[in-house]
Amino acid sequence: MNPGPAVPGSTADGLVASRISVRYGTTTAVDDVTLRLAPGERVALVGASGSGKSTVLRALLALRAPDDGVVTLDGRPVHPGSARRLRPFRRQVQFVPQNPGASLDPRTTVAAAVSAPLRWLQVPADRRARTREAVESVGLESSILAARIDRLSGGQKQRVALARAVACRPLYLLADEPVSGLDGGTRDVVLSVLDRLGTGTGTGTGILLVTHDLAVAARIATRLLVMANGRIVDDGPATELLTAPTHPTTRALVTAVPSLAVTAPAP
Numbered sequence: 001m002n003p004g005p006a007v008p009g010s011t012a013d014g015l016v017a018s019r020i021s022v023r024y025g026t027t028t029a030v031d032d033v034t035l036r037l038a039p040g041e042r043v044a045l046v047g048a049s050g051s052g053k054s055t056v057l058r059a060l061l062a063l064r065a066p067d068d069g070v071v072t073l074d075g076r077p078v079h080p081g082s083a084r085r086l087r088p089f090r091r092q093v094q095f096v097p098q099n100p101g102a103s104l105d106p107r108t109t110v111a112a113a114v115s116a117p118l119r120w121l122q123v124p125a126d127r128r129a130r131t132r133e134a135v136e137s138v139g140l141e142s143s144i145l146a147a148r149i150d151r152l153s154g155g156q157k158q159r160v161a162l163a164r165a166v167a168c169r170p171l172y173l174l175a176d177e178p179v180s181g182l183d184g185g186t187r188d189v190v191l192s193v194l195d196r197l198g199t200g201t202g203t204g205t206g207i208l209l210v211t212h213d214l215a216v217a218a219r220i221a222t223r224l225l226v227m228a229n230g231r232i233v234d235d236g237p238a239t240e241l242l243t244a245p246t247h248p249t250t251r252a253l254v255t256a257v258p259s260l261a262v263t264a265p266a267p
Contacts, residue, residue, distance in 0.1 A: 013074050014038040014206065015060060015093060015172050016157040019071035022055050029055040030066070031230040037172055040204045042194075042240065044217035047227035049210065053210045056227070057176055060208070061095055062086055083120070091121050094170040098177040100161035106150035111134065113149060114164045123168055134167035135160070155186035162193060172206040173197060178215060191219050214257050218242055226250045 015037045023028040030052045037043055037060075045053050058064040059071055062080050071078045094117075097103050106163055115131040117123070123130075132142050140161040140214050149157065158178065165173060175194065179187040197205040209220050217224060217238060224241045226234035226249055234247040242260065245251040254260060 018187045020066035037206045043222035052230040089266040092171045096175040100157040111145040133161040137183040138163045
C-alpha cells in the first residue's frame with residue numbers, strides 16, 4: 001500500500017470511509033458517507049438496489065477513489081494503485097464477490113485458484129498447507145483441490161471464492177451478496193463460515209456484508225447500516241433496527257419481509 005502519513009484526526013483502528021462522496025458525471029452515487037469497520041466487528045450494509053452500497057464497497061476496496069473524503073486503514077489513507085503498491089493492503093483486506101465465476105479462472109484447479117493470492121501477495125506461509133486448510137474451512141473435502149473450476153457447481157465455486165479470500169487470513173473481509181442464489185444447505189455453510197470468522201470486536205476478522213437480504217444480515221451482523229439515495233440513513237445494533245425500526249427506510253425494508261426472524265448473533 002505504501003501508506004502515507006496518518007490522516008489528521010483519524011486515529012481509530014479499522015477500515016474507515018470518512019465523509020466520502022462519489023459522482024458519475026452529474027449523478028451523485030454516494031453522498032457524504034462515513035462508516036467504520038472495526039477489528040472483529042460484523043456489519044451489514046443494506047438498502048435497495050441503486051442505494052449506493054456497491055459504490056461504497058468499491059471505494060473501501062481501493063477500486064474507485066472517492067471524489068471527496070478519504071478511505072483509511074488504521075488511520076492511513078488508501079488509494080487505488082498498482083497491484084504491487086496495494087499488496088500490503090490486499091493482505092489485510094480481502095473480497096468475496098457475488099459472482100465467483102467472474103473472479104475464478106474456469107481452466108485452473110481449485111488448488112491453484114485458492115493458493116494464487118498467497119503467491120501474488122507474497123504471504124509468508126506453507127502455501128500447500130494453507131490452501132488445504134482454507135478449503136476445508138468452507139466445508140469442502142480436500143479431494144476437491146485437484147478438480148477444475150469449470151467442473152464445480154455454483155455453490156462449490158462460491159465456497160472456493162470464500163476459501164481463496166480467507167486463505168490470506170485477512171483482518172477484514174468484505175462480501176458482496178455472498179449467498180445470493182445458493183441453495184439452503186450451501187447458504188448455511190457459507191454463513192456459518194462468515195459467522196466463525198467474526199468472533200467478537202477486537203478479535204477475529206472484521207466482516208462487512210453488503211446485502212439486500214435482511215435474513216442474512218440478521219444472521220451475521222451485530223450492527224446494521226441502512227443506505228438510501230447514496231446516504232447512510234440509519235446505523236445501530238442489528239437486533240434493535242430489525243425488531244423495532246424507526247427510520248422510514250429501515251421500517252419499509254423490514255415490513256417487506258414479514259417472516260423475518262431476528263436473533264442476536266453470537267458475540
